[in-house]
Amino acid sequence: MTIAETLDKTLIADLYRQMQLIRVFEERCNVEYQRQNIKGFLHLYVGEEAVAVGAISALREDDYVITSYRDHGHALARGMEPNVVMAELFGKATGSSGGKGGSMHLFDVSRGFMGGHAIVAGQLPLAVGLALAAKIRKEDKVVMCFFGDGAVAEGEFHESLNFASLWKLPVVFLLENNLYGMGTQVERARAGGRDIFTAAEAYSIPALQINGQDVLEVREAAVEAVQKVRSGEGPAFVEAMTYRFRGHSVADPQAYRERDEVDEWRSQNDPINNFRNAILAQEIIEETEFEGIDKQVTEVVDEAVRFAEESPEPSIDSLFDNIYAE
Amino acid sequence: MPEIITREAIRLGLQEALESDDRVFLMGEDIGAYQGSYAVTKGFLEQYGDERVRDCPIAESGIIGAATGAAMAGMRPIVEMMTINFMLLGIDQVVNHAAKLSYMSNGQIQVPLVIRAVTGGGGRLAATHSQNFEGWFASVPGVKVAVPSDPYDALGLLRTAIADPNPVIFAEHSMLYGRRGEVPEEPYVVPFGEAIVRREGADVTLATYGRMVYTSLEAAETLSTRGIEAEVIDLRTLNPLDTDTVVQSVRKTNRVLVVEENWRTGAFSAEIASAVHEEAFDDLDGPVGRVNGFDVPAPYNAKLEDASIPTAERIIEELERLYNP
Ligand SMILES: Cc1ncc(C[n+]2csc(CCOP(=O)(O)OP(=O)(O)O)c2C)c(N)n1
Numbered sequence: 001m002t003i004a005e006t007l008d009k010t011l012i013a014d015l016y017r018q019m020q021l022i023r024v025f026e027e028r029c030n031v032e033y034q035r036q037n038i039k040g041f042l043h044l045y046v047g048e049e050a051v052a053v054g055a056i057s058a059l060r061e062d063d064y065v066i067t068s069y070r071d072h073g074h075a076l077a078r079g080m081e082p083n084v085v086m087a088e089l090f091g092k093a094t095g096s097s098g099g100k101g102g103s104m105h106l107f108d109v110s111r112g113f114m115g116g117h118a119i120v121a122g123q124l125p126l127a128v129g130l131a132l133a134a135k136i137r138k139e140d141k142v143v144m145c146f147f148g149d150g151a152v153a154e155g156e157f158h159e160s161l162n163f164a165s166l167w168k169l170p171v172v173f174l175l176e177n178n179l180y181g182m183g184t185q186v187e188r189a190r191a192g193g194r195d196i197f198t199a200a201e202a203y204s205i206p207a208l209q210i211n212g213q214d215v216l217e218v219r220e221a222a223v224e225a226v227q228k229v230r231s232g233e234g235p236a237f238v239e240a241m242t243y244r245f246r247g248h249s250v251a252d253p254q255a256y257r258e259r260d261e262v263d264e265w266r267s268q269n270d271p272i273n274n275f276r277n278a279i280l281a282q283e284i285i286e287e288t289e290f291e292g293i294d295k296q297v298t299e300v301v302d303e304a305v306r307f308a309e310e311s312p313e314p315s316i317d318s319l320f321d322n323i324y325a326e
Numbered sequence: 327m328p329e330i331i332t333r334e335a336i337r338l339g340l341q342e343a344l345e346s347d348d349r350v351f352l353m354g355e356d357i358g359a360y361q362g363s364y365a366v367t368k369g370f371l372e373q374y375g376d377e378r379v380r381d382c383p384i385a386e387s388g389i390i391g392a393a394t395g396a397a398m399a400g401m402r403p404i405v406e407m408m409t410i411n412f413m414l415l416g417i418d419q420v421v422n423h424a425a426k427l428s429y430m431s432n433g434q435i436q437v438p439l440v441i442r443a444v445t446g447g448g449g450r451l452a453a454t455h456s457q458n459f460e461g462w463f464a465s466v467p468g469v470k471v472a473v474p475s476d477p478y479d480a481l482g483l484l485r486t487a488i489a490d491p492n493p494v495i496f497a498e499h500s501m502l503y504g505r506r507g508e509v510p511e512e513p514y515v516v517p518f519g520e521a522i523v524r525r526e527g528a529d530v531t532l533a534t535y536g537r538m539v540y541t542s543l544e545a546a547e548t549l550s551t552r553g554i555e556a557e558v559i560d561l562r563t564l565n566p567l568d569t570d571t572v573v574q575s576v577r578k579t580n581r582v583l584v585v586e587e588n589w590r591t592g593a594f595s596a597e598i599a600s601a602v603h604e605e606a607f608d609d610l611d612g613p614v615g616r617v618n619g620f621d622v623p624a625p626y627n628a629k630l631e632d633a634s635i636p637t638a639e640r641i642i643e644e645l646e647r648l649y650n651p
């Protein structure tokens with residue numbers, strides 16, 4: 001079956017556009033970090049774009065998304081405005097959290113984007129709670145919870161899987177296995193090796209492993225998982241095998257992996273190039289159309305940087321706002 | 327005496343312990359292959375091997391608990407908590423286990439455990455990554471807390487921590503790793519419970535620790551240009567706490583401010599203020615002041631974060647408000 005037979009052309013173009021938007025946005029963040037417009041810790045999503053884009057494309061607008069500190073890709077895929085995200089990274093008043101949250105703590109509740117959470121595995125119990133609320137209220141919402149291979153070692157991972165399965169809660173656990181938690185290879189951190197999905201079986205959660213570099217495969221698995229979860233059968237677990245092309249954060253000297261390994265992933269397993277080539281080969285979208293998308297995406301990111309640069313700093317008075325809800 | 331940076335001083339202390347005592351081993355997240363998230367253990371994995379430099383899964387409760395268990399069995403584990411913020415996931419193992427075992431077993435069990443934890447704000451890391459919890463731990467009986475501010479103390483206090491038969495939280499401020507200072511080649515230790523006068527002065531006492539030592543010294547320099555000489559005391563350990571040195575200083579200066587980076591409410595500064603009150607009430611010309619971080623989660627924006635942490639200006643303002651010197 002060709003790609004065109006399974007999906008319409010607009011959707012294909014949009015999946016490509018979103019991945020490319022994330023790529024260009026992230027590469028620009030790296031530049032702005034060197035210019036010290038972005039400070040603190042900056043964790044880029046370069047190389048993993050197909051996971052967020054494919055998975056989030058399976059959701060309804062009223063579903064929830066929750067993730068870790070590596071959150072720009074998920075935020076953009078969920079439709080957050082690049083201007084507002086970039087302004088947050090610049091610490092500006094126009095940012096999604098008024099400059100108070102920064103890169104690791106993005107939120108857009110209007111889009112069901114319930115946050116980037118910077119304590120490893122902290123988002124998993126929160127996902128359980130979001131799902132619990134939906135279940136109590138008899139809403140047919142789904143919670144898509146992203147987390148990394150490193151998070152699997154925390155107690156909260158195990159507690160959350162047990163809760164979700166025990167109470168048949170509508171959570172899709174979406175593991176982004178990029179083979180490293182910071183500088184620790186997954187095999188050096190996990191008994192049982194790098195294939196983590198089998199851990200879900202211990203909690204009676206149906207699980208599968210997919211190629212996270214293939215946006216269509218991710219989308220297909222997510223559509224199926226979301227459907228099952230929405231029908232009330234309880235949680236699902238999807239392990240997307242992926243790879244981050246850049247360091248853990250931009251401060252990472254990457255002493256723990258070989259340059260060749262990174263180069264090989266970049267050249268053979270770039271989710272954007274591979275998708276583009278497959279579409280070109282099947283003559284679904286023409287080269288010029290891709291070029292148009294690329295140009296448009298670059299303009300969007302240029303505009304986001306301009307918006308962030310020109311935006312005002314938060315006022316000192318805002319320091320104490322929202323410590324407590326009114 | 328050679329000058330080195332604080333990071334190097336801590337490295338020396340760890341290497342010395344690894345080389346002189348085969349009960350010593352290191353546990354932590356990314357201390358090995360990554361070379362340490364603040365590069366303190368750079369090269370250690372290659373040098374000492376993975377039995378003694380143990381990269382751990384991301385599991386703070388497991389790490390601290392397992393280290394406590396090994397210490398119960400007579401080993402001398404040294405744990406690195408990548409940052410003290412993540413230590414909240416392991417706080418039960420510290421407070422309910424490591425801290426309690428000697429007492430509950432009536433001395434049958436010892437827990438010679440050192441937990442090095444990176445602490446402090448100022449890095450633009452926002453609310454979850456910029457906290458100081460060393461003061462919390464200092465309130466737990468059974469736990470000791472060291473808060474070095476320079477290379478000399480970092481090495482001297484680390485030696486004492488490693489030799490101590492009790493759990494010690496060794497709080498390393500991330501902004502101080504690059505600070506330079508003289509460290510003798512001859513062996514020395516810095517005992518726990520001995521504060522040090524960093525700057526002498528007869529007019530006001532600034533009692534502080536960690537990064538705030540430098541903020542207080544900066545305030546002292548400005549005050550000096552106005553003819554006010556501040557005495558700056560670095561506490562060096564919070565538990566045990568040397569109130570005597572502070573009280574002696576107050577008997578001379580009759581004025582005191584306690585300066586601390588973390589939130590004001592429930593802060594350890596209140597403990598020190600209360601002790602000074604009790605011991606030196608008759609020597610005081612006014613209330614014991616406290617300059618703490620404001621009660622706000624750390625904001626990401628640099629201007630806002632700087633406004634939330636004590637500055638030299640705020641120390642001077644508070645001095646003027648309370649004592650009008
Ligand atoms: C509880 C806790 N421990 C440690 C850290 C420091 N830390 C941040 S990210 C990270 C690695 C996480 O790896 P993984 O879950 O695989 O996600 P990835 O970064 O690969 O996307 C670590 C150790 C933290 N933020 N929170």
Ligand SMILES: [Mg+2]
Binds near residue numbers: 150176
């Ligand atoms: Mg990972």
